[in-house]
Amino acid sequence: MNYKEFFDEREKDAQNQEDLGYVYRYIKKLDRLSYLNLLNKEIEENDRQLLENISQRLAQNEPAQYIVGDTDFYNLNLKVDPRALIPRPETEELVDLILKENEVENLKVLDVGTGTGAIGLSLKKARPSWQVTLADISTDALALANTNAEANNLSVDFVQSDVFSSVNGSFDIIVSNPPYIAYDEQDLMDESVIKYEPDLALYATESGLAIYNRLAANSEQFLSQGGKIYLEIGFNQGQAVKNLFQKSFPKKEIRILPDLAGLDRMVVISDNGEVRK
Ligand SMILES: C[S@@+](CC[C@H](N)C(=O)[O-])C[C@H]1O[C@@H](n2cnc3c(N)ncnc32)[C@H](O)[C@@H]1O
The missing domain is CATH 1.10.260 (434 Repressor (Amino-terminal Domain))
Known part of the structure; x- marks a missing residue:
């Protein structure tokens, strides 16, 4: 044959x-x-x-990327395995947005829930002068992120942390693509995701909003003057996430932005009327 x-x-x-x-x-x-x-x-x-x-x-139904063992993401090739979520194209759009809106040197960036390291590492690759910290509650995910940092020759900091519990210092950009799927949304998901990708990376309580809630409640003390927050969200969570952050940051501008498919996918919290470059 x-x-x-x-x-x-x-x-x-x-x-x-x-x-x-x-x-x-x-x-x-x-x-x-x-x-x-x-x-x-x-x-x-x-x-x-x-x-x-x-x-x-x-x-x-094992995802092709887990079988291959690596995947391309933005400007990097990343090792992927069941310790972390397979980074998605929508998340590349978030990285692209951050880079387009922040064409400056020497920013301090915190990536909460880094998984493979996809967001933080691709930012570090594009902006070597930025000081990037990768945080995750999962030691397994952090080990994978560390492997990816070394393989791509990128020098970043790591912290094992339940959202901000072990984070120190303040940051110009806090970015997060947290778990945001509600536990009762499983019937909308592909079997390969349910079966192979880690629950910790997928699901959150409070209708999927639990981590946004904690980010909204506690970001202020970790944000520098004029700092910005960039979030990936579920397509139906825009208004709910905006409301959470509007309460904590009444003076900031909050934008809900679509992905290339036209679905709400990102929320950005930044100073009102600031020049976005
Ligand atoms: C949706 S995945 C995103 C991974 C990666 N940032 C990406 O965009 O491909 C969410 C990540 O958040 C982490 N996570 C879940 N709960 C967390 C918590 N309470 N504190 C910090 N990280 C958490 C998971 O371990 C997982 O790596």
Whole structure:
């Protein structure tokens, strides 16, 4: 049997088997041309075993990124595994927004709930003069973030912290993509997310708002004069999150911004009428 026949056969079996070629190509580091040239060749025995293994894992709904073991995010390649959430394209939009609105040197940044380190590390990569602290309640996630920092040659600080419990100092930017899914929203989620990504990264009490509530209540003491807060939110949480922060920061401007799909995805808390550059 050649590679193409194998892929075609598996694609008939299950929906996500179309990922098989992608995962295989990525693991073998094949460019598109080498991959296409391979398709009509007989499968070698060790490759057949590899492909069977990938195929079984995909059939169990394991995310392709966990099987590959890494993923591209913004300006970085990050190791990913079940210790942390797979960083999403919407979060790249948040990183992009922060960079566009803060074209200055030497800012201090805190990334609360850093997971793989995606947000904080991509900011550090783009702005080497920024002093970036990665915080997470999960020691497992922090270990992964540390691996990603080292692999990308980025020097950042780490703190294991329940929101702000172990954080010291003040920051020009506090950014967070916290867990924001309500416990009763599971039926809206893909099985692969429910089954493989860590609960700690996904769910929050208070209809998904618990961590925003704590961020709103306690950010002020960790924010420098003129500091800004950037949040990723669930598409239906814009107004609720805005209300929470408006109470704590009555004088700041609070913007709810959409992602590329047009869904509310980010909330930004900054000084009123400030020039955003
Ligand atoms: C949605 S994931 C985001 C990960 C990463 N920032 C990203 O955007 O891909 C949320 C992260 O928040 C962390 N987390 C959950 N509860 C927390 C808490 N009380 N304090 C700090 N971090 C928390 C989880 O461990 C997880 O890594």
